[in-house]
Amino acid sequence: MFLHPFLVCLVALAFVAVVFWGHRKRSKIEPGSALKQAAEQLEEGVLVIGVDGAPQLMSGPARRLLGWRDGEGLPNPLRRLLDSPTGSLTLKPVVLPGANDQVVEASVLPARSGRRIIILRDIGETMALDATRRDFVANTSHELRTPIAAISGLLDLLEGAEGDYAADLLARAQRRAAALGQMVEDLLSLARAESPDWALRPEAINVSALFEQLNDRFSPLADKNPKTALGFESTVDELEADPSALETVLANLIDNALTHTEEGSVQVSTSLAEDGTLSFWVKDTGSGISSEIAPRIYERFFRGDCCSFSQHSLSQGDKSESRGASTGTGLGLSIVNHLVSRMRGRIGFNSTEGEGTTFQVELPPQGGKTL
Ligand SMILES: Nc1ncnc2c1ncn2[C@@H]1O[C@H](COP(=O)(O)OP(=O)(O)OP(=O)(O)O)[C@@H](O)[C@H]1O
Ligand SMILES: [Mg+2]
CATH class of the missing domain: 3.30.450.20 (PAS domain)
Known part of the structure; x- marks a missing residue:
């Protein structure tokens, strides 16, 4: 190569x-x-x-x-x-x-x-690609080193510890290990989404069934915070897309919305344009995205200042459970961005600090019918 x-x-x-x-x-x-x-x-x-x-x-x-x-x-x-x-x-x-x-x-x-x-x-492009690759390896090593150091520290403390203290250390080490596993999963998803050899497998998807699946997955996380409601509403019956890619996209957007919404709602909906373009909307009433970080949110490993209210309160459910720490890996939107462009779609967001954020994923029409 x-x-x-x-x-x-x-x-x-x-x-x-x-x-x-x-x-x-x-x-x-x-x-x-x-x-x-x-x-x-x-x-x-x-x-x-x-x-x-x-x-x-x-x-x-x-x-x-x-x-x-x-x-x-x-x-x-x-x-x-x-x-x-x-x-x-x-x-x-x-x-x-x-x-x-x-x-x-x-x-x-x-x-x-x-x-x-x-x-x-x-050779400008080749050099830029090399620089990106180098940054990626450096960032990945750094990100992996942090939880590994934490796990090894916790295991050192565990030696000789007893009772509740030992149980607490063990639980913390397990959470860190799960977070590490999640990071490796995210890295693999990103590598897959970026690889030209990885082909999407589009098939008919029932949108209500997909929303039910996402609701089952995220409602335990949403329930941890009684002040935030999670809702799904679809005006579309069926579409054709890669089910796993679409679910990953929506799951990451919902995960982010719940993570950054202390009070109010996270609403997932659809709309269908006349030309057959299908949009998914994930709207939250959370902290919003500041104009300083807005241009960077799709970058790999980029994390904004985390959460006006802490992810700790949600730390028992879904991805956040495995993270256990107060922040994610900063790979979510990078994966989403790649998957959406692989689906020949577009992603965008509107956000007002203190009021909330709405992400829109637009999927192109396919042969006159919904993608
Ligand atoms: N709905 C949202 N409301 C407020 N900030 C958001 C929202 N979605 C994304 N962000 C900001 O964009 C950053 C990048 O998001 P991204 O999903 O890539 O990473 P992450 O959620 O921090 O970690 P993970 O890899 O676990 O998803 C977040 O850290 C956050 O600062
Ligand atoms: Mg995320």
Whole structure:
């Protein structure tokens, strides 16, 4: 997987080198030559540098990547690359006029008659992906380390403890272990939702049955707080979607709504637009989402300041039971976001601090009928 970009670069170099072979005898490269045409077909930028160090050919993509205009000399990093023995160099960053910053990787290959071929590749996206991967591993390790340290501390204390104190320590260690298990489950769900190999399995879903299932699952959690009512109302009979994905989406939204609603209600409902677009609504009268954290709530591991009223009060039910701690893992909405886009849907929310939040999940119409 990591080799892929290098292989692409190598193939591009080989391709250009083969075409270039036919031109080795000519000192000038004709504007309509096969080499020029071949270079224009490549996504990578191609430059052919003559013995005098001046470019004899610069493909369109190369010009765009370097922001090069006629009459300009080669950028300094490229000159340095040509002065150095054959190899590759990462130019960081090459700024294109009017475009965003780009990170361009340049590789050089010697050619006949003292010429050199330079291949340029935009590696900005690859680098951003690498950075995301690194962050994810770092965050995951950190998040896993915390409960593991807590469990090991509790087990140390348990050694030699007796009676109620020992029972309390044991219960706390068990809750931490369950929270750890939940986190691993969440990570697996996220990895599945992100994986292109994981296919959704849409089937007919009876919405009332789904709501009953969710009600059974969440009413014990809601009942822990007598000041909050949980309700479901559907105007749609049936839809076609992956049942497990849809349930995960709604369960996470309901879990969040209950977690952040001290008093009032959490209402789950549906609506059907004329074009067949089906929306699920999860509306709560809770703490709301502040404008500072609103742009970040779908990020992996992001947790806002938890709860005007503590999750401790709900800590016996559902996901919160296994967490046992006062916060979740911050993966819920990230999973939801991925699943909704895999279902070709959209998610959005409206929130007013102190008044509550409404999440809307919109699923596209399917062949004229409800998705
Ligand atoms: N209905 C809501 N009301 C208020 N804040 C919310 C609501 N839904 C989400 N949030 C905020 O968004 C943050 C991210 O939510 P997310 O579901 O991703 O993580 P989490 O609930 O903290 O943990 P978990 O991984 O267990 O779901 C929450 O920590 C919370 O601050
Ligand atoms: Mg959550």
